[in-house]
Amino acid sequence: MKPLDRTEARSQLSTFAAPPNQGGREPRNVSGSSSPRNPVRTAGVVRLAYESVASTLLRLPPTVRGYGLPIGTSLLVAAVVAVVEPGFYRPANLHVVMQQYAVLGLVTLGQVLVLLVSGIDLSVGAVMNAALITIALMNHYNENLLLVSLVLCILIGAGVGVTNGLLVSLRDVPPFAATLGMTACVQGAILVYTKGIPAGNIPTALRPIALDGIGIVPYSLLICLAIGLVVIVFLSRGSYGRTIYAVGRSAEVARRVGISTTAVRVSAYTLCGVFAALAGIILSAYVGYVDPAIGGTYNLQSIAAAVVGGVSFIGGEGKPAGALIGALFLLTVLNVTTLSSLNPFTQLIVQGVVMLVAVSLFHLIKRGSFA
Amino acid sequence: MSRQSVRRGSWETGFAAVAAALLALTACGGSSGTPGGTKTYTIAFISQGTSNSWAAQLDAVASKAAKADGVKLVYFNGQGDATKQLPEIDTAIAQKPDAIVLVPLGGAADTGPVERAMSQGIKVVLCDSTITSQNYTSLVTPHAETAAVPLAQWLADKMNHQGNLLYIGGLPGNTTTITYDQGFNSVMQKYPSIHIINAGNANYSISTAKQLAATAIASGKTFTGAWGVGGEAVTGLMQALIDAKVNPAPPIGGAAATNGILRLAIQNKMEVASLQFPPTSSQVCIDTAYKAAKGETVPKSINISDLPQYGPILPPLDKYYKPQFSDDMYVGTDSVLTVDELKALNLVK
Numbered sequence: 067m068k069p070l071d072r073t074e075a076r077s078q079l080s081t082f083a084a085p086p087n088q089g090g091r092e093p094r095n096v097s098g099s100s101s102p103r104n105p106v107r108t109a110g111v112v113r114l115a116y117e118s119v120a121s122t123l124l125r126l127p128p129t130v131r132g133y134g135l136p137i138g139t140s141l142l143v144a145a146v147v148a149v150v151e152p153g154f155y156r157p158a159n160l161h162v163v164m165q166q167y168a169v170l171g172l173v174t175l176g177q178v179l180v181l182l183v184s185g186i187d188l189s190v191g192a193v194m195n196a197a198l199i200t201i202a203l204m205n206h207y208n209e210n211l212l213l214v215s216l217v218l219c220i221l222i223g224a225g226v227g228v229t230n231g232l233l234v235s236l237r238d239v240p241p242f243a244a245t246l247g248m249t250a251c252v253q254g255a256i257l258v259y260t261k262g263i264p265a266g267n268i269p270t271a272l273r274p275i276a277l278d279g280i281g282i283v284p285y286s287l288l289i290c291l292a293i294g295l296v297v298i299v300f301l302s303r304g305s306y307g308r309t310i311y312a313v314g315r316s317a318e319v320a321r322r323v324g325i326s327t328t329a330v331r332v333s334a335y336t337l338c339g340v341f342a343a344l345a346g347i348i349l350s351a352y353v354g355y356v357d358p359a360i361g362g363t364y365n366l367q368s369i370a371a372a373v374v375g376g377v378s379f380i381g382g383e384g385k386p387a388g389a390l391i392g393a394l395f396l397l398t399v400l401n402v403t404t405l406s407s408l409n410p411f412t413q414l415i416v417q418g419v420v421m422l423v424a425v426s427l428f429h430l431i432k433r434g435s436f437a
Numbered sequence: 438m439s440r441q442s443v444r445r446g447s448w449e450t451g452f453a454a455v456a457a458a459l460l461a462l463t464a465c466g467g468s469s470g471t472p473g474g475t476k477t478y479t480i481a482f483i484s485q486g487t488s489n490s491w492a493a494q495l496d497a498v499a500s501k502a503a504k505a506d507g508v509k510l511v512y513f514n515g516q517g518d519a520t521k522q523l524p525e526i527d528t529a530i531a532q533k534p535d536a537i538v539l540v541p542l543g544g545a546a547d548t549g550p551v552e553r554a555m556s557q558g559i560k561v562v563l564c565d566s567t568i569t570s571q572n573y574t575s576l577v578t579p580h581a582e583t584a585a586v587p588l589a590q591w592l593a594d595k596m597n598h599q600g601n602l603l604y605i606g607g608l609p610g611n612t613t614t615i616t617y618d619q620g621f622n623s624v625m626q627k628y629p630s631i632h633i634i635n636a637g638n639a640n641y642s643i644s645t646a647k648q649l650a651a652t653a654i655a656s657g658k659t660f661t662g663a664w665g666v667g668g669e670a671v672t673g674l675m676q677a678l679i680d681a682k683v684n685p686a687p688p689i690g691g692a693a694a695t696n697g698i699l700r701l702a703i704q705n706k707m708e709v710a711s712l713q714f715p716p717t718s719s720q721v722c723i724d725t726a727y728k729a730a731k732g733e734t735v736p737k738s739i740n741i742s743d744l745p746q747y748g749p750i751l752p753p754l755d756k757y758y759k760p761q762f763s764d765d766m767y768v769g770t771d772s773v774l775t776v777d778e779l780k781a782l783n784l785v786k
Contacts (some may be wrong), residue, residue: 132661134649148738153656156655156656158654158655158657158681159652159655159656159657161655162651162652162655165651166648238584249554257487260783261493261781261782261783262487262489262490262492262493262496262764262782263763263783263784264490264783264784265492265763265783265786267764277680296740338547347643352647352681353643353644353647353673353676353680354647354673354676355647355673355676355697355764356641356764356765357642357643357644357669358489358490358645359489359642360642360644362459362487362640362644363643363645402650403772404636404652404653405652405653405656406651407634407635408635408684409635410606410609410637412607413637417486429782
């Protein structure tokens with residue numbers, strides 16, 4: 067849907083406010099209130115409300131749309147959460163949210179880099195699983211090899227990323243297929259090596275990364291935010307950022323102006339793999355138990371967080387800061403629905419509805435701020 | 438015709454030849470005779486698949502049972518996912534085995550393929566979970582009354598029949614989850630002063646269970662008891678209580694005891710009631726399928742909770758814990774597999 071200008075918005079508003087009389091049985095109510103027996107009118111009212119919000123947002127100055135709206139929306143969400151589930155703001159709960167955010171934030175940062183170059187990475191969960199298995203197995207054989215195992219995790223993440231990048235860039239394998247295939251390879255390798263039953267435990271020396279911190283702020287969050295800051299700076303100020311966006315917007319044009327699209331894509335996938343490995347290390351420290359399917363939900367969660375945060379599927383559009391806000395939003399919704407003690411099935415519906423509303427709203431904001 | 442298409446054509450010809458050879462081999466599949474004249478029965482084992490240590494132990498026991506019975510076991514990998522398991526069932530049916538042992542991952546989804554197999558005269562033994570139809574040969578599963586009820590009753594008594602109970606669910610739609618929920622609910626509905634705080638479904642994932650439980654604990658509510666569906670949920674619950682330094686931890690009830698659950702409970706002085714429910718049911722499933730394939734009459738329903746290796750594990754837990762085995766070993770698996778077999782599965786430290 068292309069952005070509406072003020073005239074178009076007004077025109078559409080007037081169309082919905084005064085629908086034509088098509089059958090001589092015009093409903094009495096023309097003020098916008100809906101009748102539950104008339105789904106067409108209900109849909110019209112919803113559309114009217116949507117377009118009203120759109121036209122109001124588009125009247126705002128670009129600066130306000132660019133920075134004020136994400137902050138304003140975040141404050142609005144914070145206020146709604148305070149009313150719906152005040153327990154969210156308990157220090158103990160905020161500590162838990164921060165612990166979990168550190169993991170999702172890191173994976174999302176990597177996913178953003180890949181999405182920006184028109185890719186997608188469905189192997190982040192497998193890399194996280196591989197990280198946990200590596201740590202547990204090395205600890206099983208020698209408890210003094212923690213540092214070596216962490217370096218190995220990062221190398222595995224980088225290796226998977228480089229392979230993904232090369233498959234996509236040099237062999238023209240669609241990113242979806244390349245990374246899904248890589249997931250099967252990594253999971254298969256884990257199963258072959260462990261026979262489905264991983265040995266070992268998570269070393270206790272690793273656990274403070276996720277469990278301890280400064281006040282209620284865990285070290286893992288500090289690591290995530292530090293990396294996030296570096297990514298934000300590099301993408302917004304450095305030449306690397308410009309090449310990432312250029313390749314995502316049009317690889318052909320980028321190639322013509324002398325950018326090595328292969329190097330850019332491979333670097334994005336490699337960083338994504340490294341961030342996934344780091345997230346796997348932190349999640350292993352947080353969970354504290356060998357769970358070979360530890361990265362299970364992070365493929366889709368990281369993509370959802372990035373999309374909610376305004377990152378485009380088609381590449382070259384979106385910002386890491388937006389994605390980090392998206393990750394926070396996603397985690398807040400998950401946390402609040404868990405705190406609400408709703409039936410799990412109802413929780414899923416609430417999460418789905420809130421996500422859809424959020425994506426729609428962020429799409430409106432994006433028209434002004436991320437375009 | 439270009440060179441590329443010629444090359445592709447030769448590939449296609451080669452592929453067709455290989456496929457024809459495989460089909461010919463398949464046609465010779467199913468039951469086969471041996472030189473001595475004794476018939477070797479073929480059983481298709483459609484497992485939960487390579488998804489967790491439970492499934493790996495279940496598969497190892499099935500393999501051992503098939504060897505003991507002298508049947509040919511053809512393995513189909515469900516990959517821990519109902520949608521991935523469905524085509525595996527159809528592939529298994531196409532092989533026309535004498536019997537199928539299915540570990541259903543989707544009660545409703547698996548009903549159609551099972552009925553198709555039955556209509557083709559293939560005996561189907563359901564292992565651990567059921568489907569939404571009665572059209573199968575035999576069902577080998579625990580019963581809610583004998584599995585979850587004693588644990589839930591122990592938990593309710595420990596809670597003095599009042600207070601908040603933290604609940605972590607299993608996998609929605611999975612019949613094992615439904616069975617355990619039925620047993621749990623049948624006890625808890627007798628005690629209206631017990632308030633069940635449902636933190637969500639962990640989908641048999643330790644990581645998810647830990648995150649859900651950590652969130653619920655951080656809400657500030659006081660829990661006088663906790664319940665997890667499946668060993669993974671109980672493990673995640675325990676880890677969350679330990680990390681949140683909840684002391685004393687509330688009593689915990691749940692299914693399927695692992696050596697790891699016992700270790701955590703003993704090390705952290707936690708009161709845990711669990712079920713000795715090793716993944717050894719596949720032995721009974723294979724034996725039943727073998728009998729059915731031979732034409733013997735088999736019971737429509739076999740309650741494995743009645744077997745000696747199953748039953749509630751209540752504190753004190755020291756007598757059940759075996760430090761020589763890894764955390765992943767389900768308590769009681771060593772009653773069926775030897776130490777060498779357990780070692781081959783990475784279950785010996």
